[in-house]
Amino acid sequence: MLAVLLFAQLLALALQVKRQTAEGPVRLIRIVSVNTIAPFERLLIYTGGGIRSVWTGYLDLRDVRRENERLKAEAAQMRLDREREMEDARQARRIQALLQFKENWIDKTVAAQVIGTSGTESSRLIYLDKGSGAGIKPDMPVITPDGVVGKVLNVYGDTSQVLLINDPSSGVGAMVVNARLQGIVKGSATGEVQLNYIMGDESVQSGEAVITSGGDRVFPKGLPIGRVTRVSMGRNLFLDIKVKPAADLDRLEEVLVVTEQKAREPQVDGQAPIRASDILAEHLPGVPQQPPAQGAAQAPNVSVPQTQTTSPAQPQPSAAHTQSSVASTQPPPAKPKSDLPAKPQSAAPASSSAATKAPSANAPAAKAAANPSAKAQAATAPHVPVVKPEVIKTNNAKPAGAAEETDKQ
Amino acid sequence: MRSANLSYTSREQVDVYRFSWAVSIGLPLLLVGLQAFMPVRMPLFRVFDFGLMLTIFFAVSRRSQLSGMLTGAAIGLLQDGLTRTPYGVFGIAKMLVGYGASSIGIKIDVENPGSRFLMTFLFYAMHQAVFLAIERYLMGQQISFNLGHEAGAAVANSLMAVFLFAVLNRFKIRD
Numbered sequence: 001m002l003a004v005l006l007f008a009q010l011l012a013l014a015l016q017v018k019r020q021t022a023e024g025p026v027r028l029i030r031i032v033s034v035n036t037i038a039p040f041e042r043l044l045i046y047t048g049g050g051i052r053s054v055w056t057g058y059l060d061l062r063d064v065r066r067e068n069e070r071l072k073a074e075a076a077q078m079r080l081d082r083e084r085e086m087e088d089a090r091q092a093r094r095i096q097a098l099l100q101f102k103e104n105w106i107d108k109t110v111a112a113q114v115i116g117t118s119g120t121e122s123s124r125l126i127y128l129d130k131g132s133g134a135g136i137k138p139d140m141p142v143i144t145p146d147g148v149v150g151k152v153l154n155v156y157g158d159t160s161q162v163l164l165i166n167d168p169s170s171g172v173g174a175m176v177v178n179a180r181l182q183g184i185v186k187g188s189a190t191g192e193v194q195l196n197y198i199m200g201d202e203s204v205q206s207g208e209a210v211i212t213s214g215g216d217r218v219f220p221k222g223l224p225i226g227r228v229t230r231v232s233m234g235r236n237l238f239l240d241i242k243v244k245p246a247a248d249l250d251r252l253e254e255v256l257v258v259t260e261q262k263a264r265e266p267q268v269d270g271q272a273p274i275r276a277s278d279i280l281a282e283h284l285p286g287v288p289q290q291p292p293a294q295g296a297a298q299a300p301n302v303s304v305p306q307t308q309t310t311s312p313a314q315p316q317p318s319a320a321h322t323q324s325s326v327a328s329t330q331p332p333p334a335k336p337k338s339d340l341p342a343k344p345q346s347a348a349p350a351s352s353s354a355a356t357k358a359p360s361a362n363a364p365a366a367k368a369a370a371n372p373s374a375k376a377q378a379a380t381a382p383h384v385p386v387v388k389p390e391v392i393k394t395n396n397a398k399p400a401g402a403a404e405e406t407d408k409q
Numbered sequence: 410m411r412s413a414n415l416s417y418t419s420r421e422q423v424d425v426y427r428f429s430w431a432v433s434i435g436l437p438l439l440l441v442g443l444q445a446f447m448p449v450r451m452p453l454f455r456v457f458d459f460g461l462m463l464t465i466f467f468a469v470s471r472r473s474q475l476s477g478m479l480t481g482a483a484i485g486l487l488q489d490g491l492t493r494t495p496y497g498v499f500g501i502a503k504m505l506v507g508y509g510a511s512s513i514g515i516k517i518d519v520e521n522p523g524s525r526f527l528m529t530f531l532f533y534a535m536h537q538a539v540f541l542a543i544e545r546y547l548m549g550q551q552i553s554f555n556l557g558h559e560a561g562a563a564v565a566n567s568l569m570a571v572f573l574f575a576v577l578n579r580f581k582i583r584d
Contacts (some may be wrong), residue, residue, distance in 0.1 A: 002508055005478055009497045009504065010547075033490020040442035045449070116491075119445035120499075121455050121562075122540065123492035124554075127445070153493065168550065169493060189553040226485035 030154070034127070038159045039114035042129060106220055108260035109143075110134050112160070114252045124167035124187055125153070126252060128160040134257075136160050137217055141258040147224040147246025148172060148212060149255050160257070164249050165225070166193045173215035174225055176204055182213050185225055185243060193226060195241040202239065204231050210243050220261055426470040426513055426581040436580070437484050445491055460484045460499070461506060462570045465529060467576050469508045469514035477514075481507025481576045494544070502539040506532050522571045529570035533563040558563055 112128035130136055132155045142149040142162050150164040163170050166187035174185040174195055181204065183197040195210060208228045214221030226245040234240030428436075440459035447454035464484050468477030485503030489496045511531060520523055537559055544550045 001475055002478060005504060006501065009482065009501050012497050030490050030496070033487055036438065036487075037442045037445055037491060040438065041446045044442075044446045048450070114449050116442075116445040117448040117455065118489065118492045119441065119448065120458070120492055122544070123494060125491070125493060126449075126489075163493060167493065168552065172454070190555055190558065207429065249450075253449070 006347070034154075034156055034159055034161070035146060038127060038156075041127065044127065045113065045115050045129075068271045080406075104261075105260050107262045108258075110136060110259050111254060111255040111256055112136075113254055115159075124170075124191060124249070126162045126164060126255075128162060128255065128257070129158070130162050130257070131156045133158055135259045137259075138258050141219045141223075142255050143223060143246045143258060144252070144255055146248070147226060148219060149247050149249065151218050152257065161254070165245065166191045166249055171216065172219060172225060173213040174210050174215040176228070177209040177211055179204055179208065182215065183241075185210065191249075193243045193245050195228070195243050196238065198241060200233055200237045200239055204228060204239060204241055206231060220258070263329045281334065344368040416568040425472050425584045427584050428467070428470070428580055428582060431479075432580045433467075434535060436577070438442055441484065441487055441491075457569055458533070458536070458566055459489050459573075460503060462529065462532060462566065462573050463577075464503045464507045465510045465532055465570065465575055466509035470526070470581055472511055472514045474511045476509035477511030479507070480503070495548070498540060498543050498548070501543060502536045505539055506536050509535065522575075524552050525571050525574050526567045529565050529567040530563050533566050534559070547570075 028290045050309040086241045089278045110130060112130040112134070114126050115158045116127040118125040126149075128136075128142075136152055138152050138155055142151060148165055150162045150167070152160050154161040164187065164294055165172055165185060168187050168189055170185075170187050171180070172185040174197070175182045176195070179202065180199050181202055183195045184194050185193055188194055195204075198204060206228050210228060212219040212223040212225060226243040228241055230240075230242040232240045271324060283306040359409050437460070440463055444454070444457060444459045464481040466478070467480045471477065471480075481503035482500045485500035487498060487500075488499040488503075492499070510528070513519065513528065519528060541552060541554060544552045
């Protein structure tokens, strides 16, 4: 009897192996298994979630003021950092547009809760509480704000199976950020993540960031995968590179499934961050308004963002590409001498004639010169982003009226 | 007649137990579901193989090789459904464990904690060896093997089994 059963299972196994390589449809028995276990997991997670939310609701009331102050300070610092990074991103997008690069941009995501795992160490899988009903399909990328999680393997009615990047059978096209070396990130039986196929004569340092390369046609380029933790010489002339995943793959609770990507060229709108000193100068009495044509000829890239949001799931340069319309009330700018995109520069208030003769950093200085009281303020004003109503904008990189585009995040 | 104090017994001397249908079906579903759910909150829980423990427990309690094989195969196939591996990998491994455990249950005392610990340790090792062999030689997967990790997992599973078997004893029905 043992031999018969063993033979039957071996036969079934062999048949499956053949079909697996042909990437056939999901088997009925697998669907039954998942649908049997998923309700248990769903019940446990929702019950636990309810109890936890009551308890944490009570705990959250305590120390909330101190936490609030700390978060405010942190948010201010992050705004400063974000502005600097956004300027770099805009510059990168201008260069990409110049070279007519196209990238896959995340257009739509579906948030899902992790309700279970494979339950074994040999398969690094998780189950989500959303399936084909939510628009999820196989091979869709799964991410968190921290980084890449994996890709959708199988989809059922209201459950999805996700293969994590630390599973031995996974593979993600990856790139070392500083060295610009491309390889494949794979998992291992022990759950470690490693970057393969980097030649031994290349130089990769510990601590370097690893991002998606976009070469696998599953993940859009630029998503953080992790950081290099150890580099050694491996077999077959390749480096043995261990990577610590950016997303905590052992403690996933909520994830985002990228359900829609679109390939398009990066948007170049010439927007630059506005400084607090610029706002101060704009609202202070001072230099009378000059005809705009003079300034436009010398400083064509003057704009102020109306609103800007960043996607937590997408790093720069692709993170901050949501923007609303900016009305153009100024005459068209004079054509620059070269066809190249304008050099990145800060925004300046259009009312300042000084700003039209030099980059905007000089704008507050000009105002301050006319108004001594503003001088001190302008000199000490921090560099912060501003959400501002419609303002004057000139842009030599895009035709008028083409600035309107709101990307779904 | 109970034979708890004997190391070796004949088949006539040992008790044979059965379980209700609700326990036979509900317990595997509950424990395999728990095994799949708990690592979401406690990643270390991934080490435990409740399916294996149940297979051993049912096999040594029923003391029937056919029943042990079928139970092991069913639980293994259920676990296969939750993984990326083809159906049969865990099914084969647990079926062999079920066969072995029921064979041992006939011959030696499996009621005291020491023998349960040792038995679970050995069957865990056997289960992993069969799994590794199938993955590596039948499936052609490059599966690495960490002896220290596996030994630790075997000890953890054995300790858990001692505790779990004591709880599961309440569901036994003497035949």
